Amino acid sequence: MKSLKFYLVSIIALIFYSCGNNEEISAEAAPKSTTYTENVNAEELLTQLKAREPELAQFIEENPFSNFKTNKGKTDYYLDLEHIVAVKNNQNEAVYSIPLYMKSDVSSPFLYTLSVAVNPENIYTNLITKEPLDNDTFNYYGSSFNIYKKNSQTAKTNLVDCYCTKVYTDCSCCSIHASAGCTHPAVIVTCGCSGSGGSSGYIPPSVPTGGDLTSWNGGLNSPTTYAPTGDGIYIALRKHFRPDYEFTPLEKYNIINQPAYSGKLVDFLNFEKSTPINKAFTLQMLKSMENGDFIMTKQLTNSINNFIYSQKSPFNVDLNSIFENASAAESKKFLEIYDALSKSEEFKKLFLAIFDDNTKFNVKFEIVDKVYKQDNPALEEVNANTSDIPGTDNYLIKLNKKLFQKDPNFGQITIENAKTILHECIHAYLFVKAKNPAIGMDIETALNISYPSKEEQHNFMADKMIPTMQKVLSEIRDLVTTNAGRIEVQQRTIHPTINPMTSTPWIWSEYYKYLSLKGLEETKSFMADYPFESDQWKLFAKYIEYGHQDLQL
């Protein structure tokens, strides 16, 4: 207790000593201030400790965080020797802060730091517990640290008024803390003072951090902002998870040390809400970060976007190739249409039971320069195709890029593209049903029948699935056409027969039917129902043409 008091006094004295001095942050600044902060490697600390505290040196050296997963350590403590920060002064004194993780700490909000204060006479160790607070700051608690105690539960012991954990500041907060609290308007992120909002200053992401130097604006409590530091992100993420869940030490380590990635997870939860499924996905991504699955942040961004679209759609979608080129006009148009389809109850009903909560089936979308019949470049170019990837339960839908452009041969309007994407999704559905008839719902018109082979899918679609397609198109109509276009097309008078001349108004359900049949002209039932040049065929062609002319977005 005595040593703790001494320690606290010494650390506060160390901080206080510097009050009023300008902080040196830049290497170019001169002269060097009396107190400063720097990142140090473990070697510097260990060299000092080996001469004076060999047991402590050995303990630190033998329990690096890299041993955490392999369970090689003999104690409960694992030290992150890659991220040691030291506060030093010109009196040859230094306080080293080593991030510490405990195996036994499976579910707590706390972050820990092993503090080693070194001066010419003594060496003091202390375990600092950081408790995240609702005001986006930390409370700091100090407790004695015993390297021989295998399982040292820290909990909250002695509140440390001020403590420098990462970066040094002039600590003006500390000098007035006792009487008036920390009321300074701008603090350079370094010292934590209980309740002061010191070390993990809460700043909006837009504020440039300038390395460790940043300003604390204070008072912000929006869920969409957070300090772009490891600590700041940890606090923000934890807010999304509590009270149901506290991060494991490994998760904490990855959140704190991979801010470029973990920050994206906060953004994801901020924008998509912290629903249980989103939180589960976040934990999954933390696991991927832990496993080193991501080499660049773009991969995590793609995973998040795929998840968002999969959540909104009834099956797992892999849109990586589309996100890779997200700013391209065709990608934007595709995503708009896909969003619209995902809002259709009929679309969801059809695919939900077969794909939802079933990680077995995945549908990958690609927009490519050219799509060929049967994927054979020797054959004709087509709008799109769907294929099953041999030996897997994955399906690949390739869409011709020209569908989304003003291409004379392939360019389509939005509702036509929605139909094409729906048409391809139905191919994927039929692939799954043919292989796994028991999975998912049966469409009403196909009860008690077997699902078709790949070659027969178009016939099946024309025979059995037109009502389903009509319903989906009716549900998304207003999302894929404009009001002006709808008014325009509704002015049309349709003439189902010429001799005798008959007339009807524009009938939307008829349009959906004909649009759904587009692409199925070579099927048996189409040819039987719509013989070429028959009145039925002409009616089909006119509905399609009028829709194309009037419903362009």
Add this chain to the structure above:
Amino acid sequence: MKYIKILIIVLLTKNLYSQSYSDIKKLDTIYIPFKVGKFDIKIDYPEEKDGFKNRSYIFNYKKKDSHYFDFEFKKNPNRILEIKKVDKSFLKKNKKSIVKINDLKKFDYQDIQCELFTRSKTFYIIDFSENEDNVYTIYRVIHINSCMPKE
């Protein structure tokens, strides 16, 4: 000498009376001459709700064959038909853009639908049945396209 004459006649005939497939494919605007006949008809439809009076120009392409081409008046938002009155000099000037339906017989029907008469082109019908004192009426039309895309 005899063969050369024949060759010249053949080449001349080809140049005078029809364009090649690639020539037509390159055209942005196509003028189609129409004369009422047994297989080529026009149908005037009853007035629509908004006062628009539509018309079809139907070409029965290969006579008894079922393949045909159907063009209708282009319906503009202001409901005003795009009509031009032109004389012979206009036709001469735009000779290369005038495509006779009868000259398309040598091409595949789906190729015409999907490549020659695409939706990106502008179509006009030169209605010779409305010819008055060598002034011809030209109507802006849409082509009821029946290209069958593959999905």
